[in-house]
Amino acid sequence: MDRQGVGTTITQHILKQQREKPEATGAFTTLLNELIVAAKVISREVNKAGLVDILGSTGKINVQEEQVQKLDVFANQIIIERMQHIGQLWCMGSEEDPDLIEIPAQYPKGDYILFFDPLDGSSNIDVNVSIGTIFGIYKRKEGGSGDLLLSEALQPGIEQVAAGYFIYGSSTIMVYTTGNGTGVHGFTLFPSVGEFLLSHENIRIPGKGKIYSVNEGNYPYWDEKTRALVDYFKTPDRETGRPYTSRYVGSLVADFHRNLLKGGIFMYPADMKDPKKPTGKLRLMVEANPLAMVVREAGGYASDGHGPILEIEPTELHQRVPLYIGSKEDVEMAEAFISGRVEA
Ligand code: AHG
Numbered sequence: 001m002d003r004q005g006v007g008t009t010i011t012q013h014i015l016k017q018q019r020e021k022p023e024a025t026g027a028f029t030t031l032l033n034e035l036i037v038a039a040k041v042i043s044r045e046v047n048k049a050g051l052v053d054i055l056g057s058t059g060k061i062n063v064q065e066e067q068v069q070k071l072d073v074f075a076n077q078i079i080i081e082r083m084q085h086i087g088q089l090w091c092m093g094s095e096e097d098p099d100l101i102e103i104p105a106q107y108p109k110g111d112y113i114l115f116f117d118p119l120d121g122s123s124n125i126d127v128n129v130s131i132g133t134i135f136g137i138y139k140r141k142e143g144g145s146g147d148l149l150l151s152e153a154l155q156p157g158i159e160q161v162a163a164g165y166f167i168y169g170s171s172t173i174m175v176y177t178t179g180n181g182t183g184v185h186g187f188t189l190f191p192s193v194g195e196f197l198l199s200h201e202n203i204r205i206p207g208k209g210k211i212y213s214v215n216e217g218n219y220p221y222w223d224e225k226t227r228a229l230v231d232y233f234k235t236p237d238r239e240t241g242r243p244y245t246s247r248y249v250g251s252l253v254a255d256f257h258r259n260l261l262k263g264g265i266f267m268y269p270a271d272m273k274d275p276k277k278p279t280g281k282l283r284l285m286v287e288a289n290p291l292a293m294v295v296r297e298a299g300g301y302a303s304d305g306h307g308p309i310l311e312i313e314p315t316e317l318h319q320r321v322p323l324y325i326g327s328k329e330d331v332e333m334a335e336a337f338i339s340g341r342v343e344a
C-alpha cells in the first residue's frame with residue numbers, strides 16, 4: 001500500500017509496462033482500460049444478479065447450441081458497446097456471436113482484434129458459483145485486404161499481444177499478461193475505490209500440482225487413453241504424490257485460476273457425448289488460447305493432448321479443442337498418455 005493507502009492501480013501498472021515499450025502509442029492502454037470498465041459493469045450486475053431480473057435463461061439457443069443466459073447476453077452487449085467506439089479495434093470475435101463483429105462505420109477502426117468469452121461458467125450464474133470473462137488480444141497483420149475476412153482475423157494463440165480473464169466471485173479479480181517475459185499479474189477490484197489494485201504480482205504456477213480438474217461424468221464417453229490418464233491421477237503412488245485431489249466447479253475460469261495459484265491440471269478431453277462436438281467442448285479462440293498464453297507466461301503449459309494449444313492454426317471462429325492446462329509436468333504427463341507415448 002502506498003501513502004494514500006491505495007496501492008498500485010491496474011492503470012498505473014499498464015502505463016508502467018507500456019512506458020518500457022518504445023513502440024507504445026497508448027492504443028493498447030486505451031483498449032485495456034475500456035475492457036476494464038466493461039468488466040466493472042458486468043461485475044456490478046453479477047453481484048446484484050439475485051436481486052434483479054437478470055438471472056435465468058433467455059430461452060434462446062446460441063451458435064454453440066447452448067442455452068443463452070440473460071447475463072451472457074448482458075455481458076456480451078456491454079463489451080461490444082464499450083469496445084466498438086474506442087477506435088482501437090479492427091474487429092471482435094465473441095463466443096456468443098456466430099460471425100466476426102464488425103466495427104460500425106460511424107466509429108474509427110484500429111489495429112487490434114479482440115476475442116472474448118463474455119461470460120464463462122454460465123451454468124453457474126444462478127447458483128452463485130464464480131463465473132468470469134476471458135479475453136485474448138491480437139494485432140492485425142500488415143498488408144491485409146481491408147475486408148473483414150475470417151482468414152485475416154484468425155491467428156494462432158502464440159500471436160496474442162495480451163490475454164487474461166476476470167473472475168466475478170467472492171471478489172472480482174483481473175489476471176492478465178502481455179507476454180514476452182512481462183509476467184502474469186492479478187488485480188483485485190476494491191468497490192469502495194472503484195479500482196483494480198495489484199494483489200497478485202508475478203504469479204508463477206508450481207511445476208507440478210496435487211489437483212486434477214475434470215468432469216468425471218464424461219468417463220463413459222472418453223477413449224481408453226483419456227480414461228487411463230484420469231485413472232493415473234487417481235492411482236495411489238507416494239513417490240509422485242498421487243492420488244491427486246479432485247476439484248471441479250464447472251467454471252473454466254474459476255478452475256483455471258485455482259490451479260494457477262495452487263498448481264494442478266485442468267482437463268476437458270475430447271469425448272463422444274455429442275457426436276457433433278468430437279473435439280471437446282471448449283473453444284480455441286475465446287477460452288483455450290487466452291488461458292494458454294497466461295499459463296505459459298506463468299511457467300505452465302497448455303496442450304490439446306498432442307502439442308501446444310498456442311501453435312494450433314485456427315480454421316474456424318468457434319472451433320473446439322481438447323484442453324489440458326496447468327502445471328507443466330502434469331500437462332506433459334497428459335500429453336504422454338493422450339499421444340500414446342505412455343502405455344494406457
Ligand atoms: P461457457 O459458460 O462460456 O459456455 O463455458 C462453460 C464451460 C467452462 O466454463 C467449463 O469448464 C465447462 O463449460 C463445464 O462444462 P461441463 O458442464 O460439461 O463440465
Ligand code: MN
Pocket residue numbers: 117119120121252287
Ligand atoms: Mn466459456
Ligand code: MN
Pocket residue numbers: 072095117118119120121122
Ligand atoms: Mn461463455
